[in-house]
Amino acid sequence: QKEVEQDPGPLSVPEGAIVSLNCTYSNSAFQYFMWYRQYSRKGPELLMYTYSSGNKEDGRFTAQVDKSSKYISLFIRDSQPSDSATYLCAMSANNFNKFYFGSGTKLNVKP
Amino acid sequence: SAVISQKPSRDICQRGTSLTIQCQVDSQVTMMFWYRQQPGQSLTLIATANQGSEATYESGFVIDKFPISRPNLTFSTLTVSNMSPEDSSIYLCSVGGVYEQYFGPGTRLTVT
Numbered sequence: 001q002k003e004v005e006q007d008p009g010p011l012s013v014p015e016g017a018i019v020s021l022n023c024t025y026s027n028s029a030f031q032y033f034m035w036y037r038q039y040s041r042k043g044p045e046l047l048m049y050t051y052s053s054g055n056k057e058d059g060r061f062t063a064q065v066d067k068s069s070k071y072i073s074l075f076i077r078d079s080q081p082s083d084s085a086t087y088l089c090a091m092s093a094n095n096f097n098k099f100y101f102g103s104g105t106k107l108n109v110k111p
Numbered sequence: 112s113a114v115i116s117q118k119p120s121r122d123i124c125q126r127g128t129s130l131t132i133q134c135q136v137d138s139q140v141t142m143m144f145w146y147r148q149q150p151g152q153s154l155t156l157i158a159t160a161n162q163g164s165e166a167t168y169e170s171g172f173v174i175d176k177f178p179i180s181r182p183n184l185t186f187s188t189l190t191v192s193n194m195s196p197e198d199s200s201i202y203l204c205s206v207g208g209v210y211e212q213y214f215g216p217g218t219r220l221t222v223t
Contacts, residue, residue: 002153004153006153008151034212041216041217041219042216042217043115043203043205043213043214043215043216043217044154044203044214045213045214046211046212046213049210088153088154090154098156098169099154099156100153101153101154101155102153103151103152103153104153
């Protein structure tokens with residue numbers, strides 16, 4: 001069983017839609033949860049991070065963590081064509097040096 | 112923030128040869144990380160490179176296959192040795208931790 005599971009998509013939505021991206025995990029030791037955005041032929045860039053359970057909002061992006069279900073989500077409101085990218089979740093226990101990544105969900109926002 | 116550059120950006124190599132990938136950071140950092148990203152797969156940590164000490168390798172990766180150098184606080188190299196087609200992948204270096212992590216643009220390697 002993989003440490004982190006992520007639906008690879010692709011996910012295609014019209015501009016302005018609300019997008020929901022999700023990951024599940026198996027290791028209850030994970031405390032830090034991150035979302036990255038990766039444009040084609042670029043390295044991942046950190047979008048948001050959360051610690052433990054709860055929600056965190058940053059502009060059009062909301063990260064949600066449900067540790068009881070071992071499930072995390074990233075919501076994108078009012079999606080834009082510029083949001084078209086691959087989104088990766090990542091997790092870490094107390095050891096900041098070891099991140100476990102999902103395989104990424106490819107998102108296409110159509111104008 | 113940190114700006115990371117990698118060389119080469121891409122290469123096509125023959126099996127049995129070696130390729131050295133360079134990673135340059137615009138600021139001094141203690142730890143640098145090397146990842147592999149295979150098509151449709153998650154990023155997998157190869158090793159952590161601290162300046163002045165031996166790199167720490169993750170399970171499934173060995174120093175003979177992926178030797179790493181870390182001569183100073185802004186630079187590191189990863190060598191992919193005795194390459195096979197299974198080594199075709201994107202190799203990325205990164206710096207930072209949970210709250211602030213930066214990746215290089217990656218080196219796209221194809222082994223024929």
